[in-house]
Amino acid sequence: MVQLNHNYQNLRDSYLFYNISQRTAAYQAAHPGQPIYRLGIGDVSQPLCPAVIEALHRAVDDQAHKASFRGYQPECGTAFLREAIARHYGSRGVSLQADEIFITSGAGDELGNLLGLFGPDNRVMVLEPAYPAYVDTNIMAGHPILRRSAGQENGFLPLPDGQTAELIYLCSPNNPTGAAYTRAQLQQWVDFANEIGAVILFDAAYEAFIQDADVPHSIYELPGAQECAIEICSLSKTAGFTGTRCGYTVVPRALVRDGQQLHPMWVRDRTTKTNGVSYILQRGAAAVFTPEGQRQTQAALAVYRENARVLAEALDRLGIWYCGGRNAPYLWLRCPDGLDSWAFFDRLLERAQIVGVPGAGFGACGEGFFRFSAFGDPAETREAAARLESKLTVES
Amino acid sequence: MVQLNHNYQNLRDSYLFYNISQRTAAYQAAHPGQPIYRLGIGDVSQPLCPAVIEALHRAVDDQAHKASFRGYQPECGTAFLREAIARHYGSRGVSLQADEIFITSGAGDELGNLLGLFGPDNRVMVLEPAYPAYVDTNIMAGHPILRRSAGQENGFLPLPDGQTAELIYLCSPNNPTGAAYTRAQLQQWVDFANEIGAVILFDAAYEAFIQDADVPHSIYELPGAQECAIEICSLSKTAGFTGTRCGYTVVPRALVRDGQQLHPMWVRDRTTKTNGVSYILQRGAAAVFTPEGQRQTQAALAVYRENARVLAEALDRLGIWYCGGRNAPYLWLRCPDGLDSWAFFDRLLERAQIVGVPGAGFGACGEGFFRFSAFGDPAETREAAARLESKLTVES
Numbered sequence A, B: 001m002v003q004l005n006h007n008y009q010n011l012r013d014s015y016l017f018y019n020i021s022q023r024t025a026a027y028q029a030a031h032p033g034q035p036i037y038r039l040g041i042g043d044v045s046q047p048l049c050p051a052v053i054e055a056l057h058r059a060v061d062d063q064a065h066k067a068s069f070r071g072y073q074p075e076c077g078t079a080f081l082r083e084a085i086a087r088h089y090g091s092r093g094v095s096l097q098a099d100e101i102f103i104t105s106g107a108g109d110e111l112g113n114l115l116g117l118f119g120p121d122n123r124v125m126v127l128e129p130a131y132p133a134y135v136d137t138n139i140m141a142g143h144p145i146l147r148r149s150a151g152q153e154n155g156f157l158p159l160p161d162g163q164t165a166e167l168i169y170l171c172s173p174n175n176p177t178g179a180a181y182t183r184a185q186l187q188q189w190v191d192f193a194n195e196i197g198a199v200i201l202f203d204a205a206y207e208a209f210i211q212d213a214d215v216p217h218s219i220y221e222l223p224g225a226q227e228c229a230i231e232i233c234s235l236s237k238t239a240g241f242t243g244t245r246c247g248y249t250v251v252p253r254a255l256v257r258d259g260q261q262l263h264p265m266w267v268r269d270r271t272t273k274t275n276g277v278s279y280i281l282q283r284g285a286a287a288v289f290t291p292e293g294q295r296q297t298q299a300a301l302a303v304y305r306e307n308a309r310v311l312a313e314a315l316d317r318l319g320i321w322y323c324g325g326r327n328a329p330y331l332w333l334r335c336p337d338g339l340d341s342w343a344f345f346d347r348l349l350e351r352a353q354i355v356g357v358p359g360a361g362f363g364a365c366g367e368g369f370f371r372f373s374a375f376g377d378p379a380e381t382r383e384a385a386a387r388l389e390s391k392l393t394v395e396s
Helices: A006-010 A016-030 A050-062 A079-090 A107-117 A132-141 A183-196 A262-273 A279-288 A291-318 A341-352 A378-391 B006-010 B016-030 B050-062 B079-091 B107-117 B132-140 B183-196 B262-273 B279-288 B291-318 B341-352 B378-391
Strands: A101-104 A124-128 A145-149 A167-171 A199-203 A229-234 A247-250 A322-324 A330-334 A369-373 B101-104 B124-128 B145-149 B167-171 B199-203 B229-234 B247-250 B322-324 B330-334 B369-373
Touching: A006 A132, A006 B262, A016 A341, A050 A279, A050 A291, A050 B050, A079 A101, A079 A247, A079 A279, A101 A107, A107 A132, A107 A199, A107 A229, A107 A247, A107 A262, A107 B262, A124 A132, A132 A145, A132 B262, A167 A183, A183 A199, A262 B006, A262 B107, A262 B132, A279 A291, A279 B279, A291 A322, A291 A330, A291 A378, A341 A369, A341 A378, B006 B132, B016 B341, B050 B279, B050 B291, B079 B101, B079 B247, B079 B279, B101 B107, B107 B132, B107 B199, B107 B229, B107 B247, B107 B262, B124 B132, B132 B145, B132 B167, B167 B183, B183 B199, B279 B291, B291 B322, B291 B330, B291 B378, B341 B369, B341 B378
Parallel strands: A124 A145, A124 A167, A167 A199, A199 A229, B124 B145, B124 B167, B167 B199, B199 B229
Antiparallel strands: A101 A247, A229 A247, A322 A330, A330 A369, B101 B247, B229 B247, B322 B330, B330 B369
16 A cells, blocks of 8 residues: 655644635635735736747747747756856856856745755755745645744844754845845854854845945855855746746856765666756746846846835834845845734734735744835825825833 | 755756757767757647636736736635636546645646655655655655665556565556556555555556557546545647646545655645745636536647657568557657667667657666657658668567
8 A cells, every 4th residue: 555755744734825715815805895905925026028028939930930939948948048147147357167056936936845865864954934835845845844933033044053954944135034144143053054064054145235345145245155145046036927927046066965966866867757847948047137027037036126225214203113125025124022923914904904924924033023024006006005004003 | 054955966957958959969069960859858848728828918918907806816826727627537437525625737747745744754755766855855854765676577557466565666558668557456556555655656646548449547437446546637739738737636525644644744735835836827727627628738749749650660561569659648668779868869870860768768668668759840750760660670
């Protein structure tokens, strides 16, 4: 009789977004016609930029004619896209070979795939509050998980404290907290990982939102990082690809652990387990890295940055503690009046008709905190910010 | 120190296609200007049909405008595509709920993903000659593998012989042999799997080539199959999606093993490990299942069927034993004159300038056999067939 993967029984279902939609629907049913202001959304709202749209159309046309038709693509990615991304890294002073860059369907798919490289006994360090897939994919793989709690005292940017693990997840700029490591802070993690022989899985999905010069876009801007880190990148937030799907992962040749280079292992993994990413999507993705594409994607990012600025200003005026919002599309605030995060959710909905995300959904240490997103419509976000100030009296 | 997945060290590199291209290049260098006739290709050559192209263009346009822009798609697939595929199954008398169908990036990606459902100690049965990913993904997962050899005596369609395993791979119509199980033969596998509590992983990538009424397109045409089988389908060969990427996998609710339904486990797996397939590609895929799309994809399939017919006729005239070519795009022939498969490769290249695939590349029992593909250009295939007859004297 088949034996199933019993680790799945250790997963806890997350009802976070289900509960949010249920409570919102109940409020709407009780208050028909009342507009709702959505600051909970983790998805983008701006369409793909014209350069990407044109490239996608051209690639679709290629598939219509025998002379230009493309069949199987290289499993690890097309040369044109890998080279474009290598040049993009180069423009930031990061030197990578094109074949150290692997084209993917996005970061969400990679987080599970990458675990295939590692044996079953590695301990995994997750800094909470965290994107739930870090924990869940490792529960499914049966890895022991060490949850470290971040908090207001360290600005939600915990540093190595001597506790060790073999795999370390870092996400900077962070989802959900919006906090971003400076160069000096991230260097501590790189040095620590090299000291203990760990691998850092660096989630750089939000790097495009960075504005401050001392916050690195890529972990490879730091010396020693190519010796310890895999970087997982996505065009989802950078260029609005959440529903279009394309990303990339970097496995540097210099990364050696357990007596082996990880790069050839990952090549072998990909050539066995995938037939590559759609030619059409890779053409669209390559357009992001043209000068035109870079200019146009910055225009959408400017919309989200302005949303974040407007929300930050409202929180400043209300005297509510928060982090993020400057180098990230998320603002992570302390629930006022000592409320727990679901109580604050209800108050915000009742008083200001604003929907956000309770911090308890991102790990136990997220309790008492709350996430706003800057991905919404600009007019709706401005109105929400105004309502925050006018409707939300902070009692203490 | 991180521990890597040491199972990867048990993989053997396949130099099959590398060796083919090296030997072909050497021949071309020695005979400049000499045309080469390629019957080795496992990729399609006909472009996407107009209905799919139109749907892809419309979906790209949706992504260009805020009002029609689509962000994150449901992880298990969009309702419009799952429902279209459920209706397609319905038209064949197979009753499936839309949410038993999971949209994928293609069969190549699913073969690795699906192993996440199973524990480490399951024994895996692979019927060789076989697509190498069945063996390699299971080596990477550390599963014990039982290789059963098919041969000319059973028409390369082995039936249960009492040997048991917990996971059984079946591919019908088969790559590389082109052989296809009849309803009665496949029923034996279904009954056997249910008797011993195994799960069948049924690779239906070539079902669109079936012409004979007693060869099932889906394993679910057989009673008891929803209780034991996962079906892995692809639009790669059906609709020319090898470079465009989209497929689907069926995990029926009736499939219960080890005290659990596999369906909710797979939903949990997908919602954790993927952010779904591109909206654009799912729109293109849905067009395949419209009446127009079905008619147009049949036109490309007719080209490949005619190629297969022409090659079969040549082999018939030469008196060479083969299977496949009727319900499949592959012909699997016995190398004439007792040649081993690489010796026949060389003879075919030297005498007739035809490139095919040596059977030894698909498992030890493929030695002495050879694969031709019907996916090539029709004119080139006709010329190759004529050259087979005129240049290849069979000595015995």
